[in-house]
Amino acid sequence: MNNAIVIQDLCKGFRDKSVLKDLSLVIPQGSVFGLLGRNGAGKTTLIKCVLGLIKPQSGKVEVLGDDPWDFLEETKERIGYVPQTDRPYPWLTVRQIIDYTASFYRHWNHGLTDRLMREWELASSDKIGLLSEGQAQKLNIILALGHEPGLLVFDEPVASLDPTSRRQFLKTVLEIVSDRPCTIFFSTHITSDLERVADRVAVLKDGRVPFAGELDVLKEEIKRLRIRASGVRLEDFKGEGILHREVFAHEAILAVRGFTPEIKQAIEQKFKAQVDVEDLNLEEIFLELNR
Amino acid sequence: MTDKARAYFQIAASSGVPIYRQLIDQVKTHVATGALKPGEFLPSVRQVAAELEVNPMTVSKAYSLLEKEGVLEFARGQGMKIREGSASGDDLTKREDQMVPLLKEVVVKASQLSLGPEKVTRMLGNIWKREADHE
């Protein structure tokens, strides 16, 4: 199969609230896939459903060709997960928890984990209970990378890291991607990280994924248009591709999806207007998509 | 030459312009200005990705598009090099294309500040003269 993760019509809710509604998403193998969403949009719920930690109410999930609720041992060897916060047994040292985790896997790259510990300034003898949040998070990342999995799933991996550490993390991710075929799926709301590293992006909104695709295509497709003309009204601009529209006295601002130069020309002709096209970075795209 | 990818490329990851497009534009600029001569080798995809801290697939995409457009050529075992004969002929059009975005910005800014075209052209002439005097 050439898809690492396939999600079809996933539904998941808690008590009276439904979090994920008929969500479908495909994550191809070898991609670095970013999941963007506001806080509380359901990113963690989605990730937990994908990993089989919680059970969806309906729909189908397939990870590396296997059913996540009942992973085979071989599949588990190929998956690495970094949760949002997790502090294992606080009385153990860094070295001890790494050895403990390594004992479960047939393959463990001690050289890699030693190097990462050095680079990220984690001493072997540090007690887990005394680590700061950032250090604990770094430790979790090391624990997920040690067995060199083919699929890495990160849930807000850099939330508690300072900018230097974030950059180190991104570098490590990129090294992994360069070294061997690997699929990386991570959720975050730090768009600048995604822009560096991800080649595909999905936006989670209202329990669905209204936008998913290559990041470059997203940047080329979604633009903001400033239309300078007199006498434009809100009703003049309607259609599927329009994400947001605002009309002022002599100006209208539109955020559009599926932009082509022909659209610009069409608007210029129709309203005898001057149209400026603004490129939007991922943060602005995210804001527009979430209005 | 395969050292310091950063000497050739400068990318803004959080720009509205996709990274691969920035890379393509920069290669074209370098070719047009002669900074990159035909036959010269570009740093490998891996090296560029590692130094600029971007996804190797992005760099790879830029390189293959440049290859398709005929700016780059793949030499077995050695990497990507500038194709012979790419910095000639439509040199001028290419160089003019580089200027257009900047000039557009000037026009937009001028209209925001309510400065007319004659005024701006005059200002441009003065500044040009001053820069030329400095050199």
Place this chain on the structure above:
Amino acid sequence: MKNVFRHVFLLYARYKTFMILAGLLVLGAVGSSLLLRFVYHRFSAALLIEAREEATVFLFIFGVWFMMLLGIFLKRQFASYRAHLLPGYRKPHIHAAFIVFLVSVAAVVAWLASLPEAVIALPLDVVLLIALQGIVFSLFALYLGYLSIEVFLLLIYLAITLLSMTTWDAFGLLGVGSRDDFSRQLVFVCLALVFLLYLRRRLLTLREEHFEYPYLLSWPPKELARNQARVYDLFQRWDGLMEKALGRKPQATAYPTYPKERALLCRSRHWDCFEQGPMRRLLVLLAIATPLYVWYLKVHPELYGFFTGVQSNFLILSVAPIMSVLCFNYKKMGYWQRDMMKPVRRKNILKERGVALLTLLAAFWAFFTFTFAVLPNMIIDPVLLRTPLFWAYLFLTGCYAFAIFSWIIFLVCLSVTKVIVANFIGLALLSLFQTLGVPSFSLEMLFVTGVFSLAAGAVFLKTALKRWYEKEIE
């Protein structure tokens, strides 16, 4: 595979608290066995019985703590994403825990077998069955203790008090230990096995959304608070149903304002104002239960024996109030930091919280004293109520509760674990030896000991207040 096992056992070995407790049990068992042999050869039979009771209670209490730790540790290993995502995780952890459990059973059996024959008149196989059932009962209590810490401690406490009635014979009350009734033995053993298998099955398939998952004791306190909040949710729902049944509207969630100008007692009540609603409801339930209790006492006067044993008195009247107060306030540990940021001076916060705890302690002591000392005697032996010795004894239990509680408050602000554990052991031993002598005290002695305890408690409190003022709240 073997490598995994080694690492799981290392988890236990590196867990200091666990190893200390295990060490204590081994020492206690060996020590008591030697002591009992020594006593047997030198002293009277009565002292022997007394010593046996002490040893059993001591070992039982610590044994239960050990089992509690084992259960919590087991839960911790499973209530984690690792259980699902690490290959080959579940079986080694279950098996390792089971081995530890078997070793403890073997240790108990060895201890029982090592006691001089006059001490136990039970044959070894029955002893084995008793040990197995006793320990499985602890595990069962642990599983139910998934519900919340309070329920768990309550269950353990009930177990201790029941069994401490007359420690050895109480086993008979559970229907355990009598060689003549083989069928009852068999039933218990089968139940024990069924329970163990069910626990194993549950652990093998434990998932995040199973009801037991969040009720995990985890450190630091903020994790604890979060998980306990999920448990509390359950009780809140019952609360809501009860409110509806009584036809009352749900309680307003607005806090009353902090009574800045009023007396210390008023101010101290404010810290617990969130719990006052549930407390009131609890009192309603107790009021309903009291007539039933009175009736039960009338019908089963043999329970009276329960209430006259010194150990049971000690446990019910001195220790139970303390444990109840600790249970009610355990969750608040998660909010220390936030409370310290409130616009009240630190010294005042400490004093008010202290007073709140002490008033709660007094309330619980009064409740336990009335329910378990005064009320049964009113029904069964009213004459006793007129003797000053009875009231002096109750006075002593109250003072003693105060002293122990102050000691605990003092202990908690020491950050060195070893000192705390040493103190705790010292306290436990002191209390046990104390109970040996108390039945023979005269009125004056009771009064003097009580006053001395009050003084000791006051000293501890004052020192604790100073230390808490300096302590870093994390």
